[in-house]
Structure formats: C-alpha cells, structure tokens
Amino acid sequence: MxxxxxxxxxxxxxxxxxxxxxxxxxxxxxxxxxxxxxxxxxxxxxxxxxxxxxENWTKAVEEQSKNLAHISNIFYNLPSIKLAEKLVNSANMSKVFFANSGAEANEGAIKLARKYSFDKYGEDRSTIITLKQSFHGRTLTTLSATGQEKYHNYFFPFTEGFKHVIANDYEDFVNNLDSSVCAIMMEAIQGEGGVRPLDEDYVNKVIAKCKENDMLVIFDEVQCGIGRTGLLFGFNHFDIEPDIVTIAKGLASGLPIGAVLCNEKLSKVLKPGDHGSTFGANPVASAAALVVLDKVCExxxxxxxxxxxxxxxxxxxxxxxxxxxxxxxxxxxxxxxxxxxxxxxxxxxxxxxxxxxxxxxxxxxxxxxxxxxxxxxxxxxxxxxxx
Ligand SMILES: Cc1ncc(COP(=O)(O)O)c(C=O)c1O
The missing domain is CATH 3.90.1150.10 (Aspartate Aminotransferase, domain 1)
Known part of the structure; x- marks a missing residue:
C-alpha cells in the first residue's frame, strides 16, 4: 500500500x-x-x-544498447535499416517512417494522406473519414480522428477535418462522402471500441469506392497488427491492399516504437523537413522489433x-x-x-x-x-x- x-x-x-x-x-x-x-x-x-x-529479444536489446543506444536520424543506423527492409517486404508495402507510438504513427499517416491530396488536388480536400467506436490515439488530432464522443471534450479546439461514420454501414459511408474527403481510416478489428471486427463485404465496398475516387485507405493496425489476429495484419483477413498502414504496440514487444507504411503511390509524398521524430528509428527499439518480426514471420x-x-x-x-x-x-x-x-x-x-x-x-x-x-x-x- x-x-x-x-x-x-x-x-x-x-x-x-x-x-x-x-x-x-x-x-x-x-x-x-x-x-x-x-x-x-x-x-x-x-x-x-x-x-x-x-531470450532472443533480451539478447538483442542488451547487445544493441551496449553498442549504440541512440543516434539521430541525420545519420543511418544498422538495426533500423534491417527492420525497414524486413517490415516493408513482409507487409508488401513500399516505404516506412518510424515513430514511437500508435498516436504518433497515426499523426504521420494523417499528414501523409493530406499532403498526397494537397499536392494533387489543392487545399480543400483534407477530410478523413473514420468510424464510430474507433480509437486512434490521445494527441489532439488523433482524438479528433477517434469516433467516440467521450473523447471530444475539454481540450478545445480540436483538429478539424474528420467525419465519423457508422462502422459496417456502407450507406452511411456513402452519405458522408463529398469533394473534401481525401481518405478513410479504420481498424480491421476495433480494439478499444469493444473488439468489433469489420465485415468483409463492408470493407470491400468501401475500398472499391475509395479506389474509384482516389481516396486513400488507411488501416490503423496499432492494436490488431503484427500477428495479433493470427495473420501479420488484421486487414489480411480481407483480400485488400491499403495505401497506408500504421503499427506500434506489439512491434517491439515492450519498447516504444511506431511505424507508418505506405505503398508506391505515396512513396515520394513526404520530402525532407515535412515530418520527423527525434527517437524514431531508435536502434534498440529497432533491434527488438527485428526479433519480433523474425518470430512472427516464422x-x-x-x-x-x-x-x-x-x-x-x-x-x-x-x-x-x-x-x-x-x-x-x-x-x-x-x-x-x-x-x-x-x-x-x-x-x-x-x-x-x-x-x-x-x-x-x-x-x-x-x-x-x-x-x-x-x-x-x-x-x-x-x-x-x-x-
Ligand atoms: C487502434 C489504436 N490506434 C492507436 C492507438 C494509440 O496508440 P498509443 O497509445 O501507442 O499512442 C491505440 C491504443 O490503444 C489503438 O488501439
């Protein structure tokens, strides 16, 4: 006590x-x-x-922390290069940005989606649709993204540009589309919202609509990714290819890490100075994540x-x-x-x-x-x- x-x-x-x-x-x-x-x-x-x-995790963390615990992203470090290669290839994506948490990964994804749309279509196409009962993090922007009213309190003003639609209700999604929408972000299984899986038919229809209109598909795999649901990603239970995938939590099995993965179409959107994170691509967290990925991919x-x-x-x-x-x-x-x-x-x-x-x-x-x-x-x- x-x-x-x-x-x-x-x-x-x-x-x-x-x-x-x-x-x-x-x-x-x-x-x-x-x-x-x-x-x-x-x-x-x-x-x-x-x-x-x-044992492997402890050994990797011990060795890496003895050799090099941290170095700035203005230099390269070995474990993060190996991790980037392994992660991008296992996920069948094109590029990765490393962060330190789920919220930070989602912030990166939101920035990436908005910049893609800004570069191509100009200013007024920045709305991101998310689902009711979702959870995307605790920063002001990811709270705005989170589709639960209880989180939209006290901390005004919140970041603008999010619409929340009813999960598994295609009509509601379509009814909320307008020319301002640049992306949809969803969890394959909503974790904090009650462990609620998305229906395959709903996901397929939403994605087809997004592809038709060049709206990006973001999967927040922070909770359900990296083997948690029995496949590498939760969205692997559907036959789909998202544009952006965010991960964190289980990736390094106990050290802070987050990552934003994107496909070829988005691989050149973020330029030097557009985004960054002091601790992102930390060598110890990367070494730990490599052990996890090796195991999960066994x-x-x-x-x-x-x-x-x-x-x-x-x-x-x-x-x-x-x-x-x-x-x-x-x-x-x-x-x-x-x-x-x-x-x-x-x-x-x-x-x-x-x-x-x-x-x-x-x-x-x-x-x-x-x-x-x-x-x-x-x-x-x-x-x-x-x-
Ligand atoms: C789906 C999802 N996204 C984002 C987050 C936020 O992650 P973090 O707490 O690492 O910022 C969580 C945390 O529970 C989550 O479950």
Whole structure:
C-alpha cells in the first residue's frame, strides 16, 4: 500500500490503476512485489507480443544498447535499416517512417494522406473519414480522428477535418462522402471500441469506392497488427491492399516504437523537413522489433496464434454462460451480462490479468507466445470469475 500511496501522490490521475505493483515476468506469467503470480491476458495492452524474458529479444536489446543506444536520424543506423527492409517486404508495402507510438504513427499517416491530396488536388480536400467506436490515439488530432464522443471534450479546439461514420454501414459511408474527403481510416478489428471486427463485404465496398475516387485507405493496425489476429495484419483477413498502414504496440514487444507504411503511390509524398521524430528509428527499439518480426514471420508461428485463439473461443462458447465472444487470433472480446471492471478486479485477486473494452466487454490480449498451461490456467480463473 505504501508504494501505491506514493504513486498516487506523484502521478497525475490519468489512469484508473489496479492495486498491484508488478516487478518481473516470465513467459506469460507476471509477479508482483509481494511474490504473487498472475497469468497475463493483457500483454501491456497488446505490446509484449513475445511475453516476458524472451531470450532472443533480451539478447538483442542488451547487445544493441551496449553498442549504440541512440543516434539521430541525420545519420543511418544498422538495426533500423534491417527492420525497414524486413517490415516493408513482409507487409508488401513500399516505404516506412518510424515513430514511437500508435498516436504518433497515426499523426504521420494523417499528414501523409493530406499532403498526397494537397499536392494533387489543392487545399480543400483534407477530410478523413473514420468510424464510430474507433480509437486512434490521445494527441489532439488523433482524438479528433477517434469516433467516440467521450473523447471530444475539454481540450478545445480540436483538429478539424474528420467525419465519423457508422462502422459496417456502407450507406452511411456513402452519405458522408463529398469533394473534401481525401481518405478513410479504420481498424480491421476495433480494439478499444469493444473488439468489433469489420465485415468483409463492408470493407470491400468501401475500398472499391475509395479506389474509384482516389481516396486513400488507411488501416490503423496499432492494436490488431503484427500477428495479433493470427495473420501479420488484421486487414489480411480481407483480400485488400491499403495505401497506408500504421503499427506500434506489439512491434517491439515492450519498447516504444511506431511505424507508418505506405505503398508506391505515396512513396515520394513526404520530402525532407515535412515530418520527423527525434527517437524514431531508435536502434534498440529497432533491434527488438527485428526479433519480433523474425518470430512472427516464422513458419507455424501464426498458426499457433490461430489455434490458441480457437481454443479460447471454444472454451468460452462452451461454458454455458451467456457470453458473446468476438475477435480473431489472440485478440478476443467477451461481452458479459455484468460489469467488466468488476470482473477485472476479481480476476486480479485470483491471479489473472485481463483488460476491458467498454463497460461490459472483457478484452483478452495475451502474449502471442503464451503456452498451453498458462492459457488453461487463465481460462479456468476467467470462468470462475465470470460465473
Ligand atoms: C487502434 C489504436 N490506434 C492507436 C492507438 C494509440 O496508440 P498509443 O497509445 O501507442 O499512442 C491505440 C491504443 O490503444 C489503438 O488501439
């Protein structure tokens, strides 16, 4: 309690923190400062994709931090060049810009889309359509992009030029189109908004309309990308090719990183001085991300994510409880009858960490490397708590 009181004294009150001080982890198990252990179904909100203490990851981070922890982008560094090559080729894109977080990656994507449109069509074509219940970050611009009213408060004036349409409603999308629209940005599975996947038919129709009118398609893969849903990207569940893809969270399995990927059409839009970030392409974060990408791109790795996801869904669908289970791979939402944050607290007391996504959705984002034993133990606790 003493530590928590101290934290409450010094931190701004931005987070509803749970009363536990975590000190170390191993695999998908975390330990607190009192020696209690917890099965982790959160992975730092989709960050620790390789869990805790992964040998290759630790070695790469240790070696790179000994050699060169940081260098400015006015010079080149080795790990970021290797990462750029691997990422661009695995994603089948053309170029990458490195940032440090999801919000920063989305800011980069928004700038890129607007500049493409400005260069080609002039000033009045800058509106970006996003979806209701989306989440795109906490900067003023990404809050504007976020399609949830609760985030559009206090911090006025917000960035202009965003319209929010109903997800999976093609009519609403078309009704909101006008000559000012330059792009649409969406999550293949809305994470913070309740783990809600987009329908394939909707995505196909929206993209066809965008291609027809040279409106750019941006996929925010910050939460659902890098293997989380059992494919490299969430949008890989559809047969489509976005113009811009943003990633962050799980990319470096625990170090801050973000990235904007773009296709050939956009590869020359940003010129020297148009964008930048002091810590972007940091060598240690890049070395960590290389380990993650190598692992995620290994044959069979993504199959294991899919099969673990199926196991979770099967378990939850067979409990006899009234649950609605959504999501893909290891990004799962469980809509319950009661209060999700109450379940979260009770699970913590029993040794399981889970997330919420709205008042009645429990969100499960375990490390992609979670083993069978940890998975079964976590599910058993979840069942006890929900029932
Ligand atoms: C889909 C999506 N985009 C963007 C963000 C913002 O990422 P960050 O917190 O790294 O800025 C999040 C964070 O939850 C997210 O889920």
């Amino acid at each position: 003493e530590l928590i009181n101290k934290a409450d004294k010094y931190f701004m009150e931005t987070y509803c923190q749970l009363p536990v001080v975590l000190t170390k982890g191993n695999g998908a198990t975390l330990y607190d400062n009192k020696g209690n252990s917890y099965v982790d179904f959160t992975s730092g909100i989709g960050v620790n994709s390789l869990g805790y203490g992964d 044959e069979k790795f993504l199959e294991s994510v899919i099969s673990k996801g199926k196991k979770i869904k099967q378990f939850l669908n067979n409990t006899g409880l009234e649950l609605k289970v959504r999501g893909q791979g290891l990004m799962i939402g469980v809509q319950i009858q009661g209060d999700a944050s109450k379940i979260q607290k009770e699970a913590l007391d029993k040794g399981l960490l889970v997330l919420t996504a709205g008042p009645d959705v429990i969100r499960l984002l375990p490390p992609l490397t979670i083993n069978e034993e940890e998975l079964e133990k976590g599910l058993e606790i979840l069942y006890q708590v929900i029932s």
